[in-house]
Amino acid sequence: MKIRVLGPSYSIEVPLKVLENKNSSYQQIVVGESEGFGKCLVLDGEIQFATVDEYIYHEMLAYPPAIASGAKNALILGGGDGLLARRLLDFGIETSIVELDKEVMETCKKYFYEEGSSSLDEADIIIGDALEYTGGNYDLIYVDLIDYYKEPALYNREAMEHYKSLLNDSGIIVFHSDYPDMPKIKEAATPLFKNSITYAAYVPSFFSLWTFAMFSDNKIDVEKIEKSDIRGRYFSNDMFWRYKDKAVDVDPNYWEKS
Template structure:
């Protein structure tokens, strides 16, 4: 960024999610800018990251680097489980998570619960590269509802539950509570796996600690794994993990065999990355309750 750009940020999308840190993405074009009942949605064009979706000024996903987040939050639990047939996605209105989950031919049914129909509709129009036809897959059931209310009331059970939430502010705040995690666990099959996005620990440590405290009380095997997504600035993102099964004991040869059998194309995920992502640096370990 030039000296002139630092003085004048017009033409830049500035994210101020954190008190002491901000990031800016150049806007080549603003493709969409609208206020819904829940939040302000914008899609901008950036030379490096392509189309970028922001909600209330905070980057949610980009064409350029979304594959890292979506692959790691979907393939890690599905391949670790080994026989996942039914998957629940809370959030994920852009369709990227459904895209990755539905790559698995072994997955028979996906329920996606999104609170804001506006996110789905404009993502189909302005971010079609994220969903890549996932919304048309007959295995996908889209439910427009509050995710917390859904897990509290549903009688369905799932092998994998993916919490693809926004940050814990506004409509997404309820998805980071102990009661929500407890209701989500109730919706799991006996060896089911719950995974969550828990922000960037270096800047959002309390968020991870609070979730891990709830997971410790709920699950026999709990913790987090890491993935580095460039536009989620501040270091690697923590992805929460909770299960009463033995999925984390899988070996590299077993995981390699499952990955080959799944016959899916990935840009970030590999069996080696899968196992290594559970190795935590000291500052993240110290956030564990």
């Protein structure tokens, strides 16, 4: 079969050898293998990650906020594959996951256990809706939900206020999105927080520059990230410096003008 790699203004088809194809109560779940990208998780026809380069996305999402915050606990809204949680647990951060679709978790444990889904046996798992979750007082929150262009209601002012209610007074919250959508997320989140920083990384299997934004009422300690000696397969303090602030003022019509 072929899967689509979708963004706000593009669609690319990628051939995939299907290893499993099923429907949960919420979505179609496909695990397949691509000649160029390795094993892939595909939800409702759209690639979520590929084993050949998932570390780029997950390290850049996980490491800068974890370093800057010095968090002792973290909440992931979404992230049912467990690969983000794997990075946080390896940091020694107590991690909770709120995931709507239990079938995604079970499928990932079957096919991506060694890549990081082993974390699903270690993290605190809450099966439920991110917009209905009310527990906790977290140092660090990752909003790792459906992309903005598919579910903008997950990123409106009301949703942002809910996510902030789960954060402690000095905590950091993190969002990610395709390049053109970050200004819309920032527009909704910025009025609620005193400080923010945006950074980016190119993810080949997404065929896109992917952007990340941290928000906090406290100063975000960028210097702590830039002086960190933590190294991943992709992440380093030098890599963060090169990408920092690349997406602060993205033109929403970027793709139409290119």
